[in-house]
Amino acid sequence: MFGFLCSRQLLVLKHRRTHLGFLQQTGAFIVKSFTSVGSLVESNEKPEEEKHSFVVSYLINSCGLSAKSAILASRSVVFQNPEKPDSVLNFLKENGFSNAQITQIVRSHPLVLLAHPEKTLLPKIELIRSIGVSSSDLTTIIASNTLLFKTNLKKRLIPSYDFLKTVLVDEKVLTTFKRSPRAFLSDVTNTMAPNIALLRQLGAPLSTISIFVSNYPSTASINHARFVEAAHQVTEMGFDPLKTVFVLAIQALLKMSKPKLESRLELYKRWGWSRDMALAAFKRHPNCMVVSEENITKTMDFLVNKSGWPSTDVAANPQVIILSLEKRIIPRWSVVQILLAKGLVKNNLALGTFLLPSERVFLEKFVSRFRDDVPQLLKVYQGKMSASCSISV
Known part of the structure; x- marks a missing residue:
């Protein structure tokens, strides 16, 4: 056994020397100690398993995997020498992939080490570049979605792109x-x-379909039978296929089961909405039903109980339900609260008037406009001063 372990260590050391020059030239991974690899050799390991051990050591020292990840990856990739995997690593480096990204790719898709760089990988990279993806975005996207390297170019990627x-x-x-x-x-x-x-059969215009596909591509690719059911349900509810809200309702229903939708309707009922009122809110902004019960409760509690807005006002502006309470609703209400107290805006200000506009419009209309009257308004909005302090000034 001792003789075999020495032979094993010599094999690993030989591999280490072979790749040390390569790693230094490419600026690749820091070579790790093989002591831990040697400890992985079990007492019953046989000489014919040395090929497996070679792959493990390569994955650790040339690809940056941990010992555990290398062992897992070695179950799906086998090679007897570093020639082919070296060519893949070189190719990835030449195309801008960082060491960390290469590690991520190999860990997720070990078989990439056996790919032919010019015939298999390069055409996929060129397709992605043709879409207009920048070099930095390209490497980030592929490292996080290695299925792009796994998926067949002619049978899947190109047809999808063309469609x-x-x-x-x-x-x-x-x-x-x-x-x-x-x-x-x-x-x-x-x-x-x-x-x-x-x-298209239902009458949705291309502009609406484009919005739907670009914003909800995974929903657009969902099982056809489920999609048909949701589309028919939305049609029966009276949504107009000519309007964007039609496809928004489809994607909302596909995110919910019928019991979940019923539970949302019941939750809004506890806040004073009738069923018809809740369904009307759904028709205005379908995603108000997709929000978690916890977030609905927190938002309604703040708007109705803490801020004094009638529940019916929220029903008339259901878009506010999906807004961030901490990042949008509370900061904007803090500003409006001051303006109301100082008589700088009308008391009948609608909820959607200050919560729904873009950041730029809100700042222009409710902050910059009153800079001379309330100098501290921006600090209140940014959370650096409480509204009560500013009102008292």
């Missing part, structure tokens, strides 16, 4: 890819294509 170009304008294709690279991995023939065809 998306038929429903999205060029900049939206780029936006969709960056938002959800997995949209390019779906089987468009059996998922997205029939779903989009149904929307």
Whole structure:
């Protein structure tokens, strides 16, 4: 046994010397001690298992994997010498992938080490570049979505890209890819294509379909039978296919089961909404039903109990339910509270007037405009001063 362990260590040391020069030249990973690798050799290991041990040591020292990750990865990839994996690592480095990203890719997709860089990997990278993805975004996206390297180019990636170009304008294709690279991995023939065809049959215009696909690509690729059911349910509820809210309602229903929708309707009922009022709110902004019960309760409690807004006002502006309580609702209400106290805005100010506008519009209309009257207003908005302090000044 002692003789075998020495032989094993010599094999590892030989591999280490072979790759040390390569790693130094490419600025790759710091070579780790092989002591831990040697400790992984069990007393019953046989000489024929040395090939497996070679792969483990390569994954640790050339790819930056931990010993545990290397052992797991070695179960799915086998090679007898470093020639092919070295060519892959070189290719990734030359295309801008960082050491950490290479480690991430190999850990998630060990078989990438056996790929032919020029024939298999480069065409996929070139396709992604053709969409308009920057070099920095490209490496980040691939490292986080290694299925892009796994998926067949001609059978899946190109058909998906070609289809998306038929429903999205060029900049939206780029936006969709960056938002959800997995949209390019779906089987468009059996998922997205029939779903989009149904929307067209129902009368949804291309502009609405484009918004739907670019914002909810995973929903657009959902099982066709489920999509049909949701689309018919939305139609029965009276949504107009010509309006964007039609597809928003479809994606909302696909995120919820019927019991979940009923529980949301019941929750809003406890805040004074009738069923018709809750359904009307859903028709105005479907995502008000998707929000968690905890967030609905916190938002309604603040607006109704702490701030004194009638529950019916919230029902008339259901978009506010999906807004961040801490980052948007409370800071903006703190500003408006001061302006109301000083008589600088009307008492009948609608809830949506100050909660729904963009950041730029809100600052112009409710902060910058009153800079001379209330100099501390910006500090209140930024959370650096309480509203009560500013009112008393």
